[in-house]
Amino acid sequence: MNDESDKIESERDEALAALSDVVDEARYKSLGDGRIRSPEKERVRLKYLRVIISALSTRRQYLQDKELEELSERLEKLEEREGIKV
Numbered sequence: 001m002n003d004e005s006d007k008i009e010s011e012r013d014e015a016l017a018a019l020s021d022v023v024d025e026a027r028y029k030s031l032g033d034g035r036i037r038s039p040e041k042e043r044v045r046l047k048y049l050r051v052i053i054s055a056l057s058t059r060r061q062y063l064q065d066k067e068l069e070e071l072s073e074r075l076e077k078l079e080e081r082e083g084i085k086v
Contacts (some may be wrong), residue, residue: 012062019059026051 030048078084 009066012066016059016062019055019062022055023052023059026055 026048030045030052
């Protein structure tokens with residue numbers, strides 16, 4: 001990997017970790033012991049649930065991008081090894 005790829009992977013890993021923290025906090029607030037119990041604050045709970053959905057969607061996209069990049073790198077290595085030119 002080159003420096004640019006390492007930087008992108010590092011940033012992606014940091015983003016994934018941050019998204020996991022967001023999901024954990026929102027899950028705790030909306031479903032766990034930190035649940036908002038008063039009926040008038042139910043809308044806040046729903047906002048936390050929307051945060052979970054959004055963060056999970058973004059996290060899924062990051063993981064999908066990472067997987068595609070890894071597959072691309074593997075394909076390039078195979079093509080180089082086999083002497084295939086595209």
